[in-house]
Amino acid sequence: MIRVRDLYKDLAKYDSKEVVLKGWLRNNRSQKEFGFIDLNDGSCFETTQVVYGIALENFKEIQKYRAGSGLEIKGKVLVTPNNKQPFEIQALEVKLLADSAEDYPIQPKRHTKEFLRVHAHLRPRTNLFSAVFRVRSLAAHAIHSFFQEQDFIYCHTPLITGNDGEGAGEMFKVTTLDMDNLPRTDKNEIDYKKDFFAKKVGLTVTGQLEAEAFAQSMRATYTFGPTFRAENSNTQRHASEFWMIEPEVAFNELADNMKLAEDMLKYVISYLLEKAPSEMTFFNKFVEKGLIEKLTKIVECDKFKELTHKEAITLLLESGEKFANLPKYDDDLSTEHEKFLTKHFNGPVFVKDWPKEFKAFYMRLNDDNETVAAMDLIVPGSGELIGGSQREERLDVLLKRMKELDIEEADLDWYLDLRRFGGVKTSGFGLGFERLIMYVTGVDNIRDVVPFPRTPKNASF
Ligand code: 4AD
Ligand code: MG
Numbered sequence: 376m377i378r379v380r381d382l383y384k385d386l387a388k389y390d391s392k393e394v395v396l397k398g399w400l401r402n403n404r405s406q407k408e409f410g411f412i413d414l415n416d417g418s419c420f421e422t423t424q425v426v427y428g429i430a431l432e433n434f435k436e437i438q439k440y441r442a443g444s445g446l447e448i449k450g451k452v453l454v455t456p457n458n459k460q461p462f463e464i465q466a467l468e469v470k471l472l473a474d475s476a477e478d479y480p481i482q483p484k485r486h487t488k489e490f491l492r493v494h495a496h497l498r499p500r501t502n503l504f505s506a507v508f509r510v511r512s513l514a515a516h517a518i519h520s521f522f523q524e525q526d527f528i529y530c531h532t533p534l535i536t537g538n539d540g541e542g543a544g545e546m547f548k549v550t551t552l553d554m555d556n557l558p559r560t561d562k563n564e565i566d567y568k569k570d571f572f573a574k575k576v577g578l579t580v581t582g583q584l585e586a587e588a589f590a591q592s593m594r595a596t597y598t599f600g601p602t603f604r605a606e607n608s609n610t611q612r613h614a615s616e617f618w619m620i621e622p623e624v625a626f627n628e629l630a631d632n633m634k635l636a637e638d639m640l641k642y643v644i645s646y647l648l649e650k651a652p653s654e655m656t657f658f659n660k661f662v663e664k665g666l667i668e669k670l671t672k673i674v675e676c677d678k679f680k681e682l683t684h685k686e687a688i689t690l691l692l693e694s695g696e697k698f699a700n701l702p703k704y705d706d707d708l709s710t711e712h713e714k715f716l717t718k719h720f721n722g723p724v725f726v727k728d729w730p731k732e733f734k735a736f737y738m739r740l741n742d743d744n745e746t747v748a749a750m751d752l753i754v755p756g757s758g759e760l761i762g763g764s765q766r767e768e769r770l771d772v773l774l775k776r777m778k779e780l781d782i783e784e785a786d787l788d789w790y791l792d793l794r795r796f797g798g799v800k801t802s803g804f805g806l807g808f809e810r811l812i813m814y815v816t817g818v819d820n821i822r823d824v825v826p827f828p829r830t831p832k833n834a835s836f
Contacts, residue, residue, distance in 0.1 A: 378418035389452045396448045402483040405438040412681055420653045427466040435578045443475030488823055495827050495836055499765050504653040517646035521639050523818050528593040532582030540584045542736050546577030559809050583621050584790050590801045591793050592622040597622040601720035611820045616829040623803035629748040629765045632802035636761050637679050644670050663817025681725040707733050717755040726751050736780050738764040757814045763804020770794040
């Protein structure tokens with residue numbers, strides 16, 4: 376048996392040779408004396424055309440083989456340099472390995488993405504989702520390569536934690552307490568001492584705080600794992616379970632941090648353009664026209680545009696554009712503002728030095744006492760792709776900020792230790808992996824770049 380991928384790699388070697396392929400039938404078009412099967416064997420994005428003729432003893436049965444069926448094919452490789460596909464297989468034997476029932480939902484026609492979401496277990500069999508999930512896998516590899524080539528230490532941070540690392544109150548609880556009979560304290564509060572971990576814990580919203588512990592010893596570290604947010608945002612860009620990449624580097628300041636983010640993005644995009652040409656061409660043709668040009672421009676550009684939050688607001692106010700939400704110096708950017716900025720600069724934009732009020736407690740206070748050394752990278756389509764900052768390394772300033780925000784000191788004592796014992800400057804960021812996949816494929820809904828998405832009111836599969 377051979378894989379179609381192997382044929383593509385060394386086609387000349389297999390010209391006119393007999394091979395055995397195993398795969399699934401995508402489409403079967405039969406005529407009176409011959410027929411064509413589109414076979415996908417899973418080893419690559421491309422499907423292979425198998426031609427079968429009336430001379431085959433089971434010709435009449437082959438004609439009836441249905442979409443989704445598993446097949447074994449013995450045939451001769453015919454190189455076809457003038458066709459769209461570089462070769463086809465002339466069948467000598469076609470064997471049914473696994474029949475597919477008549478009501479198979481993935482028929483050879485256009486299905487809506489909504490329909491396919493309901494059949495998430497079958498959708499990897501379509502071109503779109505095969506391409507998306509192959510690219511997702513390659514992008515994960517590229518991210519590891521990028522950091523490993525620069526000797527970053529991969530840190531596995533815990534998924535179950537007592538820290539609300541972003542202080543936003545969006546943690547899913549993890550408990551083994553009996554919900555119908557909760558143990559109570561004298562004050563009638565839930566007695567978490569009786570719970571599995573003898574304290575209140577949840578699913579992590581970020582690995583950053585633990586990554587900081589590694590940065591203060593290993594210098595350069597990164598996490599790459601699932602994160603969870605019980606954020607009731609029903610948008611195209613929010614998932615309740617998503618993967619995040621979080622590098623953290625000692626001695627780095629905000630400018631170094633932005634450079635790292637830009638280098639990483641360029642590396643991953645170049646990698647995908649090189650390693651997934653068929654998939655990227657498919658997206659360029661059927662999902663986002665001009666995608667490859669957009670991505671190539673990013674790789675080739677000198678430096679991403681960078682402006683402060685204040686400059687961004689001024690630009691929005693002076694643009695003459697009518698916004699539903701009026702841009703304000705003391706407010707967050709809304710989606711329409713982000714859209715305007717990425718369109719205006721025609722590419723990714725770093726917005727830095729944000730008012731401290733709507734950023735997390737750990738971000739370093741700037742000398743103006745009003746803004747923090749934070750940066751968001753916003754991109755067309757995915758909006759905020761990256762959020763990061765230089766961390767507050769000054770214990771007194773950090774303690775003061777935590778007090779202002781009512782964050783319990785005792786819970787984060789270990790984090791404060793990092794400042795007490797040789798806590799140098801560190802900086803880092805979080806890249807939302809799904810938002811990256813949306814950006815590089817042009818797919819506009821986060822539900823379509825996660826194999827089995829979790830969103831509010833949905834945890835099927
Ligand atoms: O901006 P966020 O909340 O930053 C952090 O969690 C920091 N601890 C990162 C750090 O500095 N180490 O999240 C980072 C990124 C966002 O820019 C976005 O791409 C993604 O994570 N993200 C989400 N992606 C999908 N669904 C959600 N609900 C997301 N929330 C954040
Ligand atoms: Mg953010």
